[in-house]
Amino acid sequence: MRTHIFGLTLQESLFLGFCSLLVLATKLMLRLHLKIPGHAMFFLVLCLLLAALCVRKPWSATITAVLAGCFGMALGVGKVGPLFVLGFVLPALVIDLAVPVLRKFPRKYIIFGVVGALAASTKFFITLSTDWLVGMDPQVLILGAAIKTGGGVLFGCLGALPVPVIVRKLEARGLISSFSTTN
Amino acid sequence: MFERLDSLPRLGRSAVAARMLAAMLLSMTALLWHGPFSLPFVTGACLGLGVVLRAWTLSWTRLAVLLMWQFALVLALYALRFGLAGLDDGLRVAWRLALVFLPGMLVMRTTPHGDVARLLTSVLPPKIGFVISTCVLFFPTLWAETLKTYECQVLKGARILPRELLNPLNWPILVEAVFLPAVINSLVLARDIAVAAQCRWYGLHATRTIWPGPDHKE
Numbered sequence: 001m002r003t004h005i006f007g008l009t010l011q012e013s014l015f016l017g018f019c020s021l022l023v024l025a026t027k028l029m030l031r032l033h034l035k036i037p038g039h040a041m042f043f044l045v046l047c048l049l050l051a052a053l054c055v056r057k058p059w060s061a062t063i064t065a066v067l068a069g070c071f072g073m074a075l076g077v078g079k080v081g082p083l084f085v086l087g088f089v090l091p092a093l094v095i096d097l098a099v100p101v102l103r104k105f106p107r108k109y110i111i112f113g114v115v116g117a118l119a120a121s122t123k124f125f126i127t128l129s130t131d132w133l134v135g136m137d138p139q140v141l142i143l144g145a146a147i148k149t150g151g152g153v154l155f156g157c158l159g160a161l162p163v164p165v166i167v168r169k170l171e172a173r174g175l176i177s178s179f180s181t182t183n
Numbered sequence: 184m185f186e187r188l189d190s191l192p193r194l195g196r197s198a199v200a201a202r203m204l205a206a207m208l209l210s211m212t213a214l215l216w217h218g219p220f221s222l223p224f225v226t227g228a229c230l231g232l233g234v235v236l237r238a239w240t241l242s243w244t245r246l247a248v249l250l251m252w253q254f255a256l257v258l259a260l261y262a263l264r265f266g267l268a269g270l271d272d273g274l275r276v277a278w279r280l281a282l283v284f285l286p287g288m289l290v291m292r293t294t295p296h297g298d299v300a301r302l303l304t305s306v307l308p309p310k311i312g313f314v315i316s317t318c319v320l321f322f323p324t325l326w327a328e329t330l331k332t333y334e335c336q337v338l339k340g341a342r343i344l345p346r347e348l349l350n351p352l353n354w355p356i357l358v359e360a361v362f363l364p365a366v367i368n369s370l371v372l373a374r375d376i377a378v379a380a381q382c383r384w385y386g387l388h389a390t391r392t393i394w395p396g397p398d399h400k401e
Contacts, residue, residue, distance in 0.1 A: 005310045011377035017318030018325060018369035025326060050366060070303055133214045134279045140260045162358045169363065175370050
């Protein structure tokens with residue numbers, strides 16, 4: 001199958017597009033029903049990890065995140081403009097960098113949990129840098145960012161835990177292998 | 184929601200680009216300029232942007248709640264650390280933080296989403312435009328199937344009703360019963376669309392990927 005964009009086939013790029021829309025749909029749905037801070041990280045980390053592990057090409061998660069950011073801006077989900085895209089892209093970069101490790105240990109839940117937490121913790125650094133640039137007092141800074149993003153880190157860790165099982169099930173049903181052999 | 188979209192006037196690409204640029208500039212100014220006149224200046228500029236965008240025609244309750252939460256958190260932290268004397272500084276920081284986010288929120292709420300999408304497709308390469316438009320076109324099919332799966336699982340007794348999902352312990356059931364089928368469906372749908380497009384010689388010509396828009400002139 002011919003390469004379509006960024007070294008991906010049309011099939012893979014469409015799957016990444018669907019993943020990015022799933023990210024947005026779950027974000028919108030959960031915002032309507034739940035009031036737990038940081039819960040959106042659960043499905044964000046889950047979708048990005050699946051995008052990276054199902055499409056076995058470099059930077060799959062980042063492409064998904066950029067697409068989700070574009071969709072979000074086009075659909076009016078993102079309230080804060082460019083920072084909204086950054087909130088997707090930074091966790092995706094962490095996941096893309098961690099993919100070789102995850103492939104090496106596909107059944108280590110601890111590693112998946114740590115990567116999920118690390119990916120979610122990027123929001124902590126975004127909040128930290130914004131607050132620092134705004135001129136917030138350093139002593140208040142870290143506590144404030146921790147309160148704002150602590151829940152997100154926990155949910156990011158939880159969101160990564162089902163991924164090994166899902167990937168194993170997809171592989172067992174021949175969906176991922178068939179996905180890569182048609183390339 | 185659709186009433187709100189209908190009430191917004193349609194915009195050209197340059198107008199949307201100018202709005203987004205203005206919002207980014209104002210946000211960056213609020214973030215980086217800490218001079219004595221920065222707060223009044225950016226506040227005035229935000230008000231001006233609001234007037235230009237006719238922001239008073241929309242409801243801003245959700246934004247107000249968000250900002251109030253933000254103010255309460257920052258003020259509480261400053262009060263905790265410095266006592267009541269720190270509230271002055273806290274108020275200034277919270278206000279600056281609000282000014283960082285306010286222009287983006289103003290522009291995103293008052294600009295029709297279709298016009299933002301048109302701007303994006305004019306900037307992005309046509310092949311990405313094809314992927315985006317195809318995904319948007321087929322996503323309702325995928326989502327409808329996911330909702331059907333959800334309803335079937337609820338009827339089968341899965342503990343995934345909205346009130347049951349308030350307990351995160353029930354989330355693994357949601358992932359196994361609804362999310363996994365959704366991923367499988369999206370993999371299969373992506374394969375079917377790719378095969379269908381390639382059967383119709385999609386990709387044979389590098390630039391022939393989408394139909395020209397209404398403003399296209401021969």
